[in-house]
Amino acid sequence: MQAIGFIGAGNMAEAIIRGLRAVGISSEIRVTNRSNQEKLQKMAEQYMIIPSTLEKIVKESEIILLAVKPKDMLGVLKDLQKDLKSSQLLITVAAGIPLKTYEMNLPGIPVVRVMPNTSSYVLKSMTGLVQGSVVHENHKRMAEEIFQAVGKTLWITEDKLNPLMSISGSGPAYIYLFTETLIQAGVSSGLSEVDAEMLAKETLFGASQMLQESGKSPARLREEVTSPKGTTLAALTVFWEKDLQDIVTSAAKACQDRAEEMEREYQG
Ligand SMILES: NC(=O)C1=CN([C@@H]2O[C@H](COP(=O)(O)OP(=O)(O)OC[C@H]3O[C@@H](n4cnc5c(N)ncnc54)[C@H](O)[C@@H]3O)[C@@H](O)[C@H]2O)C=CC1
Numbered sequence: 529m530q531a532i533g534f535i536g537a538g539n540m541a542e543a544i545i546r547g548l549r550a551v552g553i554s555s556e557i558r559v560t561n562r563s564n565q566e567k568l569q570k571m572a573e574q575y576m577i578i579p580s581t582l583e584k585i586v587k588e589s590e591i592i593l594l595a596v597k598p599k600d601m602l603g604v605l606k607d608l609q610k611d612l613k614s615s616q617l618l619i620t621v622a623a624g625i626p627l628k629t630y631e632m633n634l635p636g637i638p639v640v641r642v643m644p645n646t647s648s649y650v651l652k653s654m655t656g657l658v659q660g661s662v663v664h665e666n667h668k669r670m671a672e673e674i675f676q677a678v679g680k681t682l683w684i685t686e687d688k689l690n691p692l693m694s695i696s697g698s699g700p701a702y703i704y705l706f707t708e709t710l711i712q713a714g715v716s717s718g719l720s721e722v723d724a725e726m727l728a729k730e731t732l733f734g735a736s737q738m739l740q741e742s743g744k745s746p747a748r749l750r751e752e753v754t755s756p757k758g759t760t761l762a763a764l765t766v767f768w769e770k771d772l773q774d775i776v777t778s779a780a781k782a783c784q785d786r787a788e789e790m791e792r793e794y795q796g
Pocket residue numbers: 535536537538539540541560561562563564595596597598600603604621622623624643644645646697698
């Protein structure tokens with residue numbers, strides 16, 4: 529894999545870098561971070577990254593991966609305008625910034641817009657990828673190589689990226705919230721916090737593995753837990769009566785609406 533430079537060393541950058549090193553990718557990885565230089569030093573020790581500056585990253589990386597918050601992106605694009613070359617590939621993980629913003633600010637530079645998730649950390653990301661207008665097959669292969677190393681990938685069109693984000697990009701947070709509420713339910717029923725946490729987490733791990741390995745659909749797996757007139761049915765009936773489907777659909781829609789709002793804000 530070519531030399532990669534990360535601009536931004538937050539949660540998402542660390543998850544990807546950790547994943548790349550975990551699968552044995554030994555390419556040069558340069559990283560710059562505006563805040564928290566201690567974190568950069570720690571990452572140098574843990575993942576053999578080279579703490580760097582934006583200027584050096586532009587000089588020495590074939591792939592530049594933008595991992596700053598959307599509000600900081602326009603500033604970074606301005607900083608990149610002078611020295612970036614069309615032989616370099618730009619990959620952005622930012623939510624809510626359309627491809628045209630990158631292409632207007634950096635004409636002629638190939639850009640791939642991606643939406644991974646933080647499970648890159650454990651090589652289980654689900655990453656959506658969208659190709660920009662000057663992206664060739666070799667650029668697609670370069671982007672795919674990074675994200676296939678840290679999980680599964682799916683090429684889609686840009687109009688589907690916000691729907692994808694509302695499922696797999698933000699989705700881990702929904703699962704963590706559900707886990708938190710399950711732990712709290714256990715505590716409310718009299719279990720200790722420690723026991724409730726172990727029960728909820730192990731249940732989530734087991735169910736995830738069943739989804740992955742059993743070859744059965746989620747509906748079929750649910751039915752196998754649910755005895756007629758039994759305890760599970762009593763619990764599921766509460767989810768249905770309170771319209772869990774409506775809650776989840778509305779949450780995914782809110783996620784997409786916010787992304788669209790950001791896209792209007794950041795299209796400059
Ligand atoms: N956290 C997540 O689950 C996901 C995040 N994303 C996207 O990833 C991007 C980063 O998100 P997080 O890692 O969660 O944010 P974060 O806040 O943890 O990290 C961003 C980092 O960028 C640094 N930074 C800001 N401006 C900079 C500059 N000019 N030069 C160098 N470093 C700079 C900050 O100091 C910070 O450490 C966002 O655009 C977000 O939309 C995408 C998918 C999932």
